Amino acid sequence: MTQKIMTVDDSASVRQMVGFTLKDAGYDVVEAVDGKDALSKINGSGARMVITDLNMPNMDGIELIKALRAEAAHKFMPIVMLTTESQGTKKQEGKAAGATGWIVKPFKPEQLVAVVKKVLG
């Protein structure tokens, strides 16, 4: 069965790149533009994993991770954050909030697929 992944990013181009790469690798993709949007969409979406940016308007990635971990249904779900080199402390915060892993931007499509395979199996 095709596994579904939610990509959360306020940048349309990152969403498109992530979406295209994942679809090409055989996954289904559902998009959200920020943390709030992700929370409202995740239940019933069938998503088995979340890939989220950290800097976003409305609700940022860290808050999203905390909110997801607080829900029983997503307590053990793989969540990967998109970070940048200059966000060392953010990365630590994300891990403390319960992120499964991270990908440093900019990344290549192959790197993204490798990380997804790593945490989703």
Added chain:
Amino acid sequence: MNIPKDAFLEEAYELVTELETSLLKLEEMPDDTDLIDRVFRAMHTIKGSGAMFGYNDIADFTHELETAFDLVREGKITVTTELVNLSLSARDQIKAMLDASVDGEPVDKDRSKVIIEALKALISSGVETAEVSRSVAGFSEENVDTTLEDTDGEVTYRVRFAPHSDIFKTGANPILLLRELSELGPCSVTAQTKNIPGLEKLDPETCYVYWDVVLTTAKGINAIKDVFIFVEDTSDILIDVIDETEENNRGIDYKRIGEILTERGDLSKAAVEAAAESQRPIGEILVASGSVDPGSVDSALAEQAHVKKVRQERQQAPQASSIRVAADKLDALVDLVGELVTVQARLSQKAVYEKDSELTNIAEVVERLTAELRDNTMSIRMMPIGATFSKLKRLVRDLSKELGKEVVMVTEGGDTELDKTVIERLNDPLVHIIRNSIDHGIETLELRETSGKPRRGTVRLYAEHSGANVLIRISDDGAGLNPERIREKAVSKGIIQPDEAMGEKELFSLIFTPGFSTAENVSGVSGRGVGMDVVKRGIDELRGSIEIESAGGKGTTITLKLPLTLAIIGGLLVESEKAKYVLPLSAIEQCVELSREDAARAHGRNVLNIRGKLVPYIPLRERFNIPGNPPDIEQVIVNEVDGQRIGIVVDRVIGEHQIVIKTMSRLYRNIENISGATILGDGTVALIIDVPKLISETKNEELAAA
């Protein structure tokens, strides 16, 4: 991979505009940190997505600009008119690079250099620290391919992976990590379960287990560390080298158990020495005396066995060679294995009835050995399909010359392995399909040119494994199938009724009907209406299926789905009124119960609601005219055939069996629903149901009745 770039460009243009606005404002309010952040973020996003979408020139250039503003953010340099001026011209340069990628106008690369030089000069006059030049140079270095170079030889590592007890709460799955580790090379994993508490104290959300892994890999220690990258700072991970290739001169003997246990810190040296004085195996003594837990000993034993095996294989590797064997000897071997599987099934059944534990033991061992023997024998018969592919290349070359077309053939997956018989019998169907592609699919040179396609047509041949099947795709970039013309033709030939409602796929599959040909001119290559029905028959005989996809003007793709092997299949044994039947496992999706009420609810329409989806079913009793009354609860075996789910209703499901297929005698050749038979453990015969045929026959009859 070709990722669409429109979203990137659209966003980049927006960001460039924003950058301009923010920079101009910044000139008026040089101390506004919000503005500095906005400028920085715009640059950062352009750089990040630029690199991801392959605009390395833009990414590299923007990086320099970003570095400067990073220093501004950190308060190391201040915003001056000069900096804003430079940044604005840099922003114009980024826009020029974006324009270049849209309209193809070349960019003035010297201008980029001039701007960067000026920026660097400005920065170094602003701050004297050495770190600046480092970070300025940093970006291109980061992008250097970081794949680790393989170390010279294979090294055996001992890895102890003790995840944090809260690891599940970060969504990580230790099993996946261990699986990833095992992909690096031969690997033995021992789970240490001594910390698991009793059921009353067990918290299912906590990880109590740790793992000892012995891994032999040539990829180096960093590859192992990479596996644990997301969990390394919360888990305890110990990696030790325990065996290297160079040390191999010492033969295959490895350290003693006691030595391994002390090395790992599971046991003290003194305890080992004390235990070694006794004559019994040291592991037993240590466990009995309670000085070490059984898990640690198991893991040390696993390490010993692993290293020995690796060393042995290393010594034997140069001697591995092959011998040639006549094909009929192999066929005889397969036949014998088939007989053996049948007899083994009888033995297992007998053992069940006898209730003799010794007999049961023997039967179980025979069962395991037979299964291994069967798999081994089947693997001997596997051959790569590449040789067939190369023959077809020649065919393409000759045919295209004959027809005055230019066609190249591209093949992929030539190393995909299939049973020898399947490969041999696949040749004719493939030849027919490719002939049709070149003759009817690929257009003439003039036609291709007027429709804006490359002069040279392409035929792709692609093979890949998919579970117990092999998929072979043949696609061309020709004219594609015309559903309307197929319909007209089928009507004129009396194959379908003029008003018959049919989907595109069903229409396409009509080309496999005997006596069907769409080509207006009969050529010497194909087009006599024999051919495609021969393909269908050939693939049916191989227990395979065919699917056609086609888009007008873009080409046609034909997918053949074939079983890996013909002689032995996995089957589900079922029963209806004391007669046994086998359904091939490959198509089975699930089994559900059908009660009288369920059946009545559908008002005789033979459909069942399975989790909200309606699934039609075929009662075997009705189909095969089996007399007698069905049980109160019948079983529905749901099959997926050509993308459709269809149930087959039987009285009882007996279980999964390895089925040795026996062909039926000529007398039964016309019974289309049955593809063969097999002999069961008790000596009775079970008929193998040809599910796709059964379904298509039922459909046809229902259509005729309607």
